[in-house]
Amino acid sequence: MQCKIIPEECIACGLCQLIAPSVFDYDDNGIVHFVDEPHAIHEFIPKSAETSVRQAAKECPAHVIFPSDSV
Numbered sequence: 001m002q003c004k005i006i007p008e009e010c011i012a013c014g015l016c017q018l019i020a021p022s023v024f025d026y027d028d029n030g031i032v033h034f035v036d037e038p039h040a041i042h043e044f045i046p047k048s049a050e051t052s053v054r055q056a057a058k059e060c061p062a063h064v065i066f067p068s069d070s071v
């Protein structure tokens, strides 16, 4: 699946990195980015990480993580 993020609206809570550390990381200000593509706002999520990415999206307090099979 694909996943989109909106770093501009991230509130730097760090939760997504705790839930899906293979996919999400954050910059010096705590703002989310993808581990593999720090400047991308969407990327392909491998099957093995889909469950944790969906969980991160559900728990993100800013609602800025959008997993999708159709993006």
Ligand code: SF4
Binding pocket: 009, 010, 011, 012, 013, 014, 015, 016, 017, 026, 030, 031, 032, 056, 059, 060, 061, 062, 063, 064, 065
């Ligand atoms: S869970 Fe949401 S608000 Fe928190 S760091 Fe990740 S993207 Fe940002």
